[in-house]
Amino acid sequence: MNPADILVVGVGGGGSRVVDRLADGIAHGPAFAVVDTDARTVASVSVPARLQAGAVVTDGLGAGGDIERGRRALEEDVEKVRNLVAGKSLVIIVACLGGGTGSSGAGVVSRAAQETGAVTLCFATQPFSFEGAARGSAAQKAAAAIDDAVDILVLVPNDRLTEATGSVKLNDAFDRANRVLTSGIAAMWKLLTQPGYINIGLADVRQAAGRAGGCGFGYAEGEGDGKAARVVEELLASPLLGGGAALERAGSLLVSIVGGPDMTLQDVGTVMDAISSRAPGHPNISMGTVLDEAWQNRLGILVLHSSAARRTGASSSAPSPPGGKGRRGRRARKATHTQIDLRFDSDAKGRFRNVEPTILDGEDLDIPTFLRRGIEIEK
Amino acid sequence: MAVPPVVGLEIGTSKVVALVGEMREDGHLMITGMGEHPSTGVRKGEIVDLENAAICVRSALALAEESAQVSIRQVHLALTGAHIQSAVNRGAVPVLDSEGGIGRDDIEQVMEVARAVNLPPDRDILHTICQHFCIDDQQRVTQPEGMEGAKLALDMLVLHGVRNRLHNTIRCVRNIPLSVQDVAFSGLCAALAALTPEQKKSGAIVIDLGGGTTDYLAYAGNVVAAAGVLGVGGDHVTNDITLAFNIPMSRAEKLKRESGSALVAGSDLTRRVSLPAEGGFSGRTVSLKSLHTVINARMDEVLSTVKKRLDAQGILHHVGAGVVLTGGGARSRGITDLAENLFDLPCAVGKPRHVSGLAAATEGPEFAVCSGLVQYGMRAQLGQRRASPLGNWLKGLFGR
Numbered sequence: 001m002n003p004a005d006i007l008v009v010g011v012g013g014g015g016s017r018v019v020d021r022l023a024d025g026i027a028h029g030p031a032f033a034v035v036d037t038d039a040r041t042v043a044s045v046s047v048p049a050r051l052q053a054g055a056v057v058t059d060g061l062g063a064g065g066d067i068e069r070g071r072r073a074l075e076e077d078v079e080k081v082r083n084l085v086a087g088k089s090l091v092i093i094v095a096c097l098g099g100g101t102g103s104s105g106a107g108v109v110s111r112a113a114q115e116t117g118a119v120t121l122c123f124a125t126q127p128f129s130f131e132g133a134a135r136g137s138a139a140q141k142a143a144a145a146i147d148d149a150v151d152i153l154v155l156v157p158n159d160r161l162t163e164a165t166g167s168v169k170l171n172d173a174f175d176r177a178n179r180v181l182t183s184g185i186a187a188m189w190k191l192l193t194q195p196g197y198i199n200i201g202l203a204d205v206r207q208a209a210g211r212a213g214g215c216g217f218g219y220a221e222g223e224g225d226g227k228a229a230r231v232v233e234e235l236l237a238s239p240l241l242g243g244g245a246a247l248e249r250a251g252s253l254l255v256s257i258v259g260g261p262d263m264t265l266q267d268v269g270t271v272m273d274a275i276s277s278r279a280p281g282h283p284n285i286s287m288g289t290v291l292d293e294a295w296q297n298r299l300g301i302l303v304l305h306s307s308a309a310r311r312t313g314a315s316s317s318a319p320s321p322p323g324g325k326g327r328r329g330r331r332a333r334k335a336t337h338t339q340i341d342l343r344f345d346s347d348a349k350g351r352f353r354n355v356e357p358t359i360l361d362g363e364d365l366d367i368p369t370f371l372r373r374g375i376e377i378e379k
Numbered sequence: 380m381a382v383p384p385v386v387g388l389e390i391g392t393s394k395v396v397a398l399v400g401e402m403r404e405d406g407h408l409m410i411t412g413m414g415e416h417p418s419t420g421v422r423k424g425e426i427v428d429l430e431n432a433a434i435c436v437r438s439a440l441a442l443a444e445e446s447a448q449v450s451i452r453q454v455h456l457a458l459t460g461a462h463i464q465s466a467v468n469r470g471a472v473p474v475l476d477s478e479g480g481i482g483r484d485d486i487e488q489v490m491e492v493a494r495a496v497n498l499p500p501d502r503d504i505l506h507t508i509c510q511h512f513c514i515d516d517q518q519r520v521t522q523p524e525g526m527e528g529a530k531l532a533l534d535m536l537v538l539h540g541v542r543n544r545l546h547n548t549i550r551c552v553r554n555i556p557l558s559v560q561d562v563a564f565s566g567l568c569a570a571l572a573a574l575t576p577e578q579k580k581s582g583a584i585v586i587d588l589g590g591g592t593t594d595y596l597a598y599a600g601n602v603v604a605a606a607g608v609l610g611v612g613g614d615h616v617t618n619d620i621t622l623a624f625n626i627p628m629s630r631a632e633k634l635k636r637e638s639g640s641a642l643v644a645g646s647d648l649t650r651r652v653s654l655p656a657e658g659g660f661s662g663r664t665v666s667l668k669s670l671h672t673v674i675n676a677r678m679d680e681v682l683s684t685v686k687k688r689l690d691a692q693g694i695l696h697h698v699g700a701g702v703v704l705t706g707g708g709a710r711s712r713g714i715t716d717l718a719e720n721l722f723d724l725p726c727a728v729g730k731p732r733h734v735s736g737l738a739a740a741t742e743g744p745e746f747a748v749c750s751g752l753v754q755y756g757m758r759a760q761l762g763q764r765r766a767s768p769l770g771n772w773l774k775g776l777f778g779r
Contacts, residue, residue, distance in 0.1 A: 115656065115662075145625070148625045149625075349618075350618045350621050350622050350628075351422075351614060351617075351618045351621070351628065352422070352614075352615075352618065355422045355423065355427065356423075358423065358461055358609075358610035358611055360609075360684065365610070365611050365615070365680075366615070366618075368615075368618070368619035368622050368623065368673070368676075368677070369619060369673075369676040369677040369679075369680045370619060370623060370672065370673050370676040370677075371622075373676055375672060375676055377623050377669045377672060377673060378666055378668070378669050
């Protein structure tokens with residue numbers, strides 16, 4: 001894939017700031033863009049391609065944490081969004097969930113991109129637990145909606161991201177967290193655009209990571225002697241991977257190793273052995289390597305893991321048909337995705353989220369009947 | 380002497396309707412004006428957003444005023460809500476003059492006693508409806524006056540609801556500002572509008588399939604035998620569709636109305652409905668079979684629940700005229716067939732009867748409640764019916 005075929009777009013305030021940082025200093029790489037409803041955010045980034053959406057709906061003041069308003073704002077300018085994503089094969093969306101614009105905008109951008117035949121991947125961060133339950137549950141709902149709208153969803157809990165830095169000072173923690181996230185996203189597109197000894201394509205990524213419920217992500221990098229062993233150890237100890245526990249539960253793993261011209265087969269072996277030994281459940285492992293000229297004496301490891309535990313009782317969707325690309329592939333996948341298991345009440349209530357429930361004989365009748373009766377609905 | 384017009388106001392979950400009714404010289408009730416507006420701020424038949432609801436009410440009333448060329452200052456109000464329940468209370472009194480036969484005083488007294496039901500402190504009576512009298516051992520007496528006996532008993536059907544929730548809607552209307560003359564239970568209004576005297580005699584069940592609630596009222600043995608509300612309505616069907624296919628609410632509503640069916644037909648197996656792209660919605664196709672399955676599951680559950688409740692009171696054996704469906708939901712394709720299969724009784728869509736006038740208001744099953752409300756109000760005005768207890772409370776408040 002050509003870097004020009006990829007667009008990395010930040011949606012909402014948080015996503016825009018991450019992408020702004022990502023774009024900084026990248027001379028040859030994917031296209032970058034930023035979409036937000038808050039005029040100040042849009043003005044403050046240095047990414048040239050930027051879209052202030054929903055000026056009429058929000059007066060340029062942002063969605064104010066209101067997801068409905070965010071969605072309407074993006075829909076107001078959906079034509080401009082379409083222009084932004086036109087002609088891309090892969091659109092990587094970065095959004096920070098819990099607020100108004102990112103949470104709803106990610107889905108709008110993804111659907112616009114899929115219309116033109118692009119595959120969409122979304123890195124969605126979830127708010128810190130200290131941000132409160134309301135934001136947390138709003139993020140959960142948004143994640144479920146986005147999961148349906150994108151091909152691959154990578155969920156990044158902010159709590160785990162900052163734990164990974166091991167830093168105490170607030171500024172430091174956020175800074176390092178941002179770096180882990182941006183490096184991870186960069187590793188993602190490098191995986192797809194820069195050749196290495198072992199290449200993985202988009203189809204492999206979708207196969208490994210494109211499951212209902214989203215996938216998790218881990219990233220670590222380092223340099224110097226014995227870097228392979230050290231970096232993989234750091235990766236496996238990372239809170240992002242639950243200290244390695246995520247690998248134990250994983251059904252599928254995607255591993256990408258980025259290194260310089262000095263990367264050896266032994267390095268790759270060390271990394272993969274360590275990972276395999278922490279994943280005794282024989283998950284499907286897709287592995288690729290990326291050769292980056294600038295990474296002499298450096299090594300980076302990206303892991304995407306599909307964890308069934310992310311959504312309790314996740315439906316047994318059949319694996320996506322290999323080589324499925326674009327709209328046809330996506331529709332084929334959805335046809336085998338027979339039932340949405342929305343155990344989280346807020347997801348399953350839709351319109352009746354904030355209304356007193358209708359309880360009859362211990363059953364909440366606001367939850368769709370077909371769900372409660374376990375009726376499979378073919379899409 | 381001309382009888383002043385009666386205005387019925389129904390603040391529903393999907394629409395607000397105001398109907399103006401006037402009594403013609405020949406004794407016919409005519410709908411002379413109508414105002415309708417989509418409803419926001421109402422969920423499951425109850426107001427959750429006073430401001431929004433008030434705006435919708437004002438709009439509907441303005442349209443009704445213009446339509447009827449009258450100025451509306453007072454209304455009769457339809458009330459519903461899942462909290463409304465019914466109970467049968469029996470009252471008994473010794474006959475004052477057992478030789479002279481049962482007199483008016485006895486009847487009035489037993490009515491008083493039968494009305495005195497013990498309700499939880501947070502509940503108010505909405506209606507008290509006489510069922511059958513009993514004289515000594517003789518059951519099912521309809522006209523006890525003049526008959527001999529030592530003890531007179533009366534079964535009274537009491538419809539009651541949570542006071543605050545009933546008053547919430549009333550308060551909203553009074554803040555418009557409007558005067559509320561009287562209130563009536565939606566299910567009762569639907570029955571008033573849609574049933575003929577013959578149907579009441581044979582026994583019939585009226586089910587109003589509204590946007591927010593499903594209200595039902597059953598006649599058996601020519602009296603109101605049961606009534607109630609289920610906090611599930613057309614909104615739930617739309618919501619189910621939204622969640623099943625992950626499409627926006629407005630598209631789901633449109634899909635429901637244009638392509639929905641309460642029954643899954645064999646011919647649906649492969650057909651798909653195309654939803655064009657619009658706004659942020661990128662368009663998709665939906666399996667017709669899946670759509671109908673989702674709707675069928677919900678409607679089956681709603682009707683089964685009503686059936687279960689009526690069955691528990693042993694009413695279904697006495698319903699000869701079958702089931703009458705009113706409300707917007709009665710327009711669903713296949714709903715009468717579904718009901719017929721479920722209840723094992725004939726089923727038909729009910730339309731407002733006993734009124735003439737504006738065709739739109741008198742043709743659609745979705746206007747049954749408001750139309751019945753106008754009839755209810757007119758009868759009270761003509762002295763043919765007691766005002767509801769809440770209505771009396773309202774009068775007491777204003778000293779009317």
